[in-house]
Amino acid sequence: MTTRTTPSALGTLPFAGHAPRMLRDPLRFLSSLPAQGDLVDIQLGTMKVTVVCDRELTRQLLLADDICDKGGPWYDRIRETIGNGLVTCPHHVHRRQRRLIQPSFHPSRLPGYARTMVSRATAVSDGWHDGQVIDVPPLMLTLSMRALLQNLFSSALDPQTAQDAIDDLRTILRAIHRRTMLPPALNRLPTVGNRRYHAAGQRLRRNLQTVIAGQRQAGKDYGDLLSAMLSARDTADDGSESALADAEISDQLITFFAAGSETMANILSWTLYLLSRHPEIEQRLHAEVDSVLAGSSPACLDDLDRLPFLNRVMRETLRLYPPVWMVTREVTAETTLSGHAIPAGSAIMLSPYLLHRQSDVYPDPERFDPDRWDSAHCPQPPRHAFIPFGLGPRKCIGDQYGMALAALALATFSSRWQLSALSDAEVRPVAHTSLTPAALRLRAIERPLHPLPRR
Ligand code: HEM
Structure with a gap:
């Protein structure tokens, strides 16, 4: 041929x-x-x-x-x-890792993870005052990291270690893009940035090791991701059983942070941005959230089934600003x-x-139009034309976690606040490891309470 x-x-x-x-x-x-x-x-x-x-x-x-x-x-x-965690490992070790990690994301654990996010998002929302200007991307990153940290280790981290872990992870996340773009020789130079990056990595792994050892010794299920990883067992084709070693768990924990915190923060930031530019869509979202949450109760996982418009808003945001804007592979x-x-x-x-911008599937692809996801009125795109979480065996393992928790955070903010644009200026996406808004400041305006009965 x-x-x-x-x-x-x-x-x-x-x-x-x-x-x-x-x-x-x-x-x-x-x-x-x-x-x-x-x-x-x-x-x-x-x-x-x-x-x-x-x-x-x-x-x-x-x-x-x-x-x-x-x-x-x-x-x-x-x-x-x-x-060498789940995101980066090659094919020949992937299946074993995936089987061992899948139980950490079992749907039965999701309500617990969701409660963490709602209480964290409520604390953020309670901290705002009417008229306050919010620097959205760093705040959403802190929120996603804190929720993830708590879901990884439950309450095992003292406040200082938790803060150290967040600082170290921020340093590492900032370095990832630079280090993958620069030639290896430059990464080995003893510059301030390189020294800081190595110190952050060492402290983080030391702290993770202490937590893993402590939780392994306690031998209890705390309902967190780490407990599930510690108890997971895999049976190979020859009948031999294996578990994740401490060093493997440490890689997975850092992987979850790298894969899960910026992506979730960015989807939240972009949704708030798009809502601020489309007041008519924001009003429809507020009406739906008010009718489901009744203006007072904290959101919970079950509410998401009753928030179809919110779900469409998030899907449309993922279409326009998929946090993972590109992936790479090597043909072997x-x-x-x-x-x-x-x-x-x-x-x-x-x-x-x-x-996500192919006009044969998405008419007027640059337009923010959550209604295009209304299957009762619009033909839906083929499944492989919408791949914010990837596709196939390497599809995101945290897709449900990410979508559900981001949706609950959005519902929590929307039940009390309108976040409005300071100007008409468009926000530029910065395409590093994840698609991040270059800068996004919004004004928090407190909404009148809606004393509707909870459905
Ligand atoms: C809205 C948020 C998220 C988006 C848009 C997203 C997107 C993606 C994408 C596109 C992939 C596939 C990458 C590839 O094919 O090379 C992926 C893989 C992965 N994601 Fe996510 N992700 C999100 C949230 C999360 C969260 C919260 C976690 C964990 C806590 C997570 C953990 C992972 C892992 C471990 C993989 C590798 C899966 C494998 O290879 O088996 N992600 N993600």
Whole structure:
């Protein structure tokens, strides 16, 4: 069979290739590629990366995790930072890890995790005063981190250790993007940033080790993610049983933080941003929340079934601003994709951001329109055209946790506050490891109470 050559993206520069465009404005650059083909090669310095612009090819690659694996220089560097946990581990160890971690996210544990989020979000909302200007992204990051920390370790952390863990994680999260972009030699220089990053990593792992050892010795189920990981057992095909070792658990805990805190914070920040720019949608959301929460009771997991509009608002936000805007893979065995030969060792980039803006599936794709998710009135997109949590065996393990807890935080804020824009200026997304609002300040305006009876 004859195979075709993958086209190279336009606008390459000598030596640097497309790296300057990719670094300056990756979303704009990526958005220019679908017009050039289903598969387009870009050159990032010396590295060639094939960008997949078609949803069917994206689906095929994400399902074939044996030959489209988590490998290559990007994963090598991210492993140095967050270890070899579920997000970064290669295919040959993934299934065992996934089986051992799945019980931590069992639906029966979700109500407990949800209560933590609601009490944390209520504390945030109680701390606001009428007219206060809120710096949204850092506040949502603190909220997501604190809720996650409590759900990981229940009450095992004293306040100082919890604060240290949050500070260390912030330092590590800030460093991830820089360290995966810079050449390894620069990461080894004894700069202030590199020293701070190493010190944060060492202190965090020391603290995690103490908590893991303490909880292992206690041998109790505290209802948290760590208890579930400590008691998980896996039976291999040969009948041998294994459990997660302390070092593996430590990698998983850091992985959950890296994968779960910024993503949740960003989905909350973007939702608040979009609501502030669409008052008519915000009013409909407030009306729904008022009728379900009756203006006083804290939200709980069961309420989410009665908040369909809130759910649509969040889905539409995930469509427009998928926190994980791109993922990368390495092809480990030569393969053919839509007539193009892809040699072993090729680096692949797949992008939820690109797929979520395909106008054949999403008419007027830039428009914030939660009603497009109303299945009674609009044809729904094919499942693989909406992939904010990925697809296939490597799909997000925290998808229900993330969606439910973010929805409950939003319901909690909306039941009491309107968060309004300070100006008409559009907020720019910054595409680092996660898609973050460049800056977002909103004014909290206290809403009149709605003394409707709870349904
Ligand atoms: C709204 C929030 C979230 C979004 C948008 C999101 C998105 C994603 C995406 C797109 C992937 C697939 C990455 C790939 O294919 O390379 C993924 C994987 C993963 N996510 Fe999430 N995530 C979110 C929340 C969370 C939370 C809260 C946790 C944990 C507490 C979490 C833990 C993970 C893990 C462990 C994986 C790797 C799964 C595997 O390979 O088996 N995520 N996430």
